[in-house]
Amino acid sequence: MADLVMDFKTDAAPRKAAAGRYDGARVLIYSHDTFGLGHLRRSRAIANAIVEDGSNASIVIISGSPVIGNFEFGSGVDYIRIPGVTKLPDGDYRSLNLNVDLEEAVGLRQDLILQAVKSFRPDVFIVDKEPTGFRGEVLPALDYLHGSHCRLVLGIRDVMDEPALLVPEWERKDAKEALIRYYDEIWVYGLKDVYQPLAALDLPPHVERRITYTGYLRREMPATPSLTRYPKITRQPFILVTTGGGGDGDDLIDWVISAYEADKALDMPSLILFGPFIDRDKRRSFMERINRQSKLDALSFDNKIELLMQKAEAIVAMGGYNTFCEALSFDKRTLIVPRTRPRLEQYIRAVEAQRLGLVRMLSDYNEPRTPERMAAALRSLSSQPRPSEVVIPGLLDGLDQVQARLMALIEPNHTHVPAFHQAAE
Template identity: 80%
Template sequence: MADLVTSLSKEPESPLLRSQPARGVRVLIYSHDTFGLGHLRRSRAIANAIVGDWPGASVVIISGSPVIGNFEFGSGVDYIRIPGVTKLPDGDYRSLNLNVSLDEAVGLRQALILQTAKAFQPDVFIVDKEPTGFRGEVVPALDYLQAAGCRLVLGIRDVMDEPTLLVPEWERKGAKEALVRYYDEIWVYGLKDVYQPLMALDLPEEVNGRITYTGYLRREVPPTPSLTKYPKITKQPFILVTTGGGGDGDDLIDWVISAYESDPDLEQPALILFGPFIDRDKRRAFVERIAKQPKLDFVSFDNKIERLMKKADAMVAMGGYNTFCEALSFDKRTLIVPRTRPRLEQYIRAVETERLGLVRMLSDYKEPRTPERMAQALRNLSFQPRPSEVTIPDLLDGLDRVQERLKALLEPIPLFKPAYHQAAE
């Protein structure tokens, strides 16, 4: 305990004195997780890849997800659970479990993030998606770690939002200024030919030079079996319907069930995966409807969903980043039914990747949501090409590129700061 207190009170080490550490590499990952599973699952994939390739490495994930303890991590990875916050239907936020104000919850989270940074003394700090964290909570840690010579990285998914919403949102949060002030590198977990998420921000050329397009993050089947008992329909070719965390997947689930209710000639069965955040009343209503359909069944939650995806013949999904990576990794014919509220992120991704022939899209953004449209789309799944039939260089090289950039960042730092590498074309 005395050593911990000493480490928390000492001044940051000068960056001019910092060099490749004799101890194992230490990476701190911030994943704010105010909603869903996307940020956590992306951070977990990166953390597991790091410890898999770096002997003696340690990775700590800071997360607000209430279900982080349900997931397995590689040896060398651990997590710190900060108090959760949740997004309300009107777009506002509140504390998830604590009976405190949102400001107090954010203050507590901010203090825990800073204390973790001081105690862990990482060599690299990877911030997921939000340059300043949720309501600026990561800024004190950025200040401390920058002074200590820690290398700072912002990692963002391939699509953030439509430019007309992203630009004012980032201006309000001071995100653009944070990119200039803090981050040594910006990793876009996608391809430049698919989408350029920061193009509309009119970033300085210096910041554009820090951007690397890594490619998408390949996923693997977990080495240990799932404890979830799969229904009988998984013993034959089936369609997996997944909405990720499930907190905003009601429309997709309803649409799929209605297709089977209206069209008894649909042959291929479907397994619906609800996710841990689905509303209980809606889940109960869905279960009652599914029970009446012999070609439908459900699973509440599977923390090793990759096994189900590998097993499935095809997939129907909302089109979040992680699900898209999994569809590519397991080479599944996939129908994307993107969410269009409150963001167009999933819709933009679906449009661009359908353009490349990687998936097919069914949307109610501009056309009515009818059972007949879904039933026909489900039939067409069997005839669409697999992602592997489309040749796109570096498509799933994301984790390899992350390792390359991590190695470059951990090279001993000279007395002068080198020019940033050029953005990947």
């Protein structure tokens, strides 16, 4: 496969952009998708923001998500779907659709990523979350681009995991070494005063200087209406209950339904959005219970969830990165019910957000998961402060900062010093 593009040289001169713009620039985004929608939706928000000002940039997203085709992308954005992998209940992985073992599937993904890099010849390569990619699949592409005109960026969410788990995980994957060796910049899509996701790694000072805290990624309303037919429940004030992709949201959905089953005095109805990855049998069981409650209804999936969020009076969610950004962007009273297994990412984010007064948290981490606790939390949503009542400078400046950093990286007068040179400073 690589023989088809051997003419392309990594030391080719970068394309020139108009002063102060990134017209004509090429950006490749690797979206670390093995489970859920979080990485894809974050990558899509960044890509759409880059092209929304009418620049002539071209952006390609590489993703293994099986639902990437369900989303709309701005003019100038396209995607490459590589074979998917999925996480099993025991934490292991397998090929999603192909009848091949995981090692062969990763090898195929790795070859396709490298081929995309060679053919597209990006000016900037943004790698989402994992410095080496899933099972090291991005390393050949990083080796190919290392020292070239292409700028290498690692983009990570505000919280990765608790330090006790993150440090050994990154050691096992050689992720810290890859971060130091390859990446020119590290973009943290959050605020330093909220959380420092890489603090426990004890990075060298010259690598710390590559880190930019962008702020959270603001979300906008879709340009076109949703084709989803909303239930009647949305014609009145309602609570939107969302579990993101839905593959790990069973506990939250069960807890909300049990609250309405136990407390008939709950006034505000709730719309439950299952997500595309919920188990079919579980969804069927939930629907049987929901159909018996006049104040509950459900939808399977909405690729323009922003419209539902805008309509909702309040939000109940697990607290993944994207949902948190949307709750802030649309200024919604939000109850976070974080997942605590297998990672504490959502719990850490919820604790910090509650500390700042942006959301309220309800957790079963150290307390029992009773219907009464959820019913009380749902009832108190209407009197909860909105996020906008807390003033935090730069809170939602993420996309503006990404655009500014991108412009600085590919502006023709910018002198590029590859990461391996910076290490010697």
